[in-house]
Each structure stands twice: as C-alpha cells, then as structure tokens.
Amino acid sequence: MLRLLATNFLVALLWPTLNGTYAPGVFATGFVLGFIMLTIVERSYGKLFFHLAFFFVYVLYAILQSNLKLALLVLRAVLNPKTTLRPGIVAVPLTITNPFERALLASVITLTPGTLSVDLKQKDGADVLYVHTVDLHDADAFRTELKEQFEDRILYLHKLYMDVSGMNETSGGPAEGVE
Amino acid sequence: MNIDSILINYLILGLATVGVIFMLISALGILRLPDVFTRMHAAGKAATLGVSCLLLVAGIYFGALGDISEFWRMVALIGLFFATAPIATTTMARAAYRTAKPGDFTLTLDEMEETKGEK
Numbered sequence: 001m002l003r004l005l006a007t008n009f010l011v012a013l014l015w016p017t018l019n020g021t022y023a024p025g026v027f028a029t030g031f032v033l034g035f036i037m038l039t040i041v042e043r044s045y046g047k048l049f050f051h052l053a054f055f056f057v058y059v060l061y062a063i064l065q066s067n068l069k070l071a072l073l074v075l076r077a078v079l080n081p082k083t084t085l086r087p088g089i090v091a092v093p094l095t096i097t098n099p100f101e102r103a104l105l106a107s108v109i110t111l112t113p114g115t116l117s118v119d120l121k122q123k124d125g126a127d128v129l130y131v132h133t134v135d136l137h138d139a140d141a142f143r144t145e146l147k148e149q150f151e152d153r154i155l156y157l158h159k160l161y162m163d164v165s166g167m168n169e170t171s172g173g174p175a176e177g178v179e
Numbered sequence: 180m181n182i183d184s185i186l187i188n189y190l191i192l193g194l195a196t197v198g199v200i201f202m203l204i205s206a207l208g209i210l211r212l213p214d215v216f217t218r219m220h221a222a223g224k225a226a227t228l229g230v231s232c233l234l235l236v237a238g239i240y241f242g243a244l245g246d247i248s249e250f251w252r253m254v255a256l257i258g259l260f261f262a263t264a265p266i267a268t269t270t271m272a273r274a275a276y277r278t279a280k281p282g283d284f285t286l287t288l289d290e291m292e293e294t295k296g297e298k
Contacts, residue, residue: 063227067201067224067227070221071201071204074204074205074207075204077211078207078208078210085217087216087217087284087286087287088286088288088290089288106265106269109265110264110268110269111261113224113227114220114224116219116268116272117269118269118272118273118276118291119272119291130290130291132216134217136288
C-alpha cells in the first residue's frame, strides 16, 4: 500500500519535471496520471481509493442529514416545552479490533448529530462502545442500524486495504480518509 | 470566480444564512434542553454545520476577491475542525458520565449503568 502510494507521488513529481513547469495544477495532473497507471497495474489500489472517497462522501451526507433532523428536534423541544425527548445510552458491541478504525468509528458516530460515543469498555470479554442518542425508540434496531451504517463500511474498507497490502500487515489501518 | 458575480454573491449570502441559523438553533438548544448530553448534542453538532458553513463562506469570499489560497486554507480548517471536535466531545461526555450524581441525566435507557463502579 505505502509502496504504491510512494510510486504514485513519484510519478506526480516526475510529470512537472518532464513538463518543465512546477505549478500545482501540473502536479495534480501527474498525480491523476500516476493513479490511473497504478490502477491498471494493481486493480485493488484504485478500488480502495474509490471506496475511501465514497465513504467520505457518505459520512458528509450522514452529517448533513442528521444535522437537519437534530435541528428540527431541538426546535420542536424549544417551541413546545411539553415534548419529551427520549435520550438513552446504548451498548454497541464492536467487531472492529484495529485501534485506528475504532477511533475512526467513534469519531464518525460523534460527528453525526443525534449520536455521541461516550465510552469504550470491556463487557463479558468483548469490547463495547457506549453510544448516547437523543431520540431512542428501539435499542436493538438502533444497534443494528449503527453497525450497518458505519461499522460494516469500515470493515469493508479494512478488507480492501488488506487486499492492497497483500494480507501481510497485522496492524495500522488505512491512513487516508481520516475524516 | 469574481466577487461582482451575482451568483457568487447569492451563494455567499445563502451559506452565511444557513450557518447563522444553525448557530442560533444550537444556542437555543443549549438553553432549553434538559441535561448535559442533549445539550452537548445541540452544541457540538449544530455547531459543526454552522461553523463549517461560515468558514466556507469566508473562504469563498476571499477566494472571489482574488486570493484562491485563502479558500484552501478554510477547507483545511474545516478538515481540522472535523478531526478534533469529536475527540473533545467524547472526552467531555465521558468525564460528565463519570463524575455524575444520580438524577443528573434524563435517560430512558442506560445500558452503561452496570459499569459505573469500574475504573
């Protein structure tokens, strides 16, 4: 993975040298060309990047969507004091073991309005992420929804990353797409 | 990208309005919501959209004035904000839970209660 990324940057540096100009735009063109070349050679490299970009866009979409939802909820609670919110803390058992990916998952959950990761603890030998949510109706439905929304996607990215790395890495998740 | 363009002007106005409205909603939320966690939702969350809209507007405005690097600087700021804000929020939520007295929170369900005595 790192080797491929380094090659990509090398091509990106080589392109302005061959052109004779060192503008950022030329560098970007070189990077894109290197990316295409490497994708032809190593298909999983391009796949990983596309899925990372897709995940990034998905998180932005989720943030925007639940921001609007939360704004409505807050407005309703403010305008009508009688409405009762149903906040709750739900235990979400984690399948992810990689520390970086866990931090990513917890951050994404916190960034998405309406949910907030409170703590990570051990329970019955398994690691559990405690998530606070503003409007809770069904704890089990909430658990599965959260896992489908984010954890499965991160697990899939991890699988793609392992494909690119040739399965010989034991630690260190994808370093890109930190958001 | 020119500051005289009507489209750019409306884009700036529109985004600034959205940002300010979200800031207002989060302020109202902090005032009126019942406990620490729900208030934190209102503060940290509506603020992410509010702050990023306002930063983006500043970037577009100064970018349209002629300095495009200003725009990228604001994009970098939004990225940093999104990377650091959840860590602070999680730390505060955890501290709030650990130092709480009974009855501090309004929770309909608390699956974390059994871990209360543990370190």
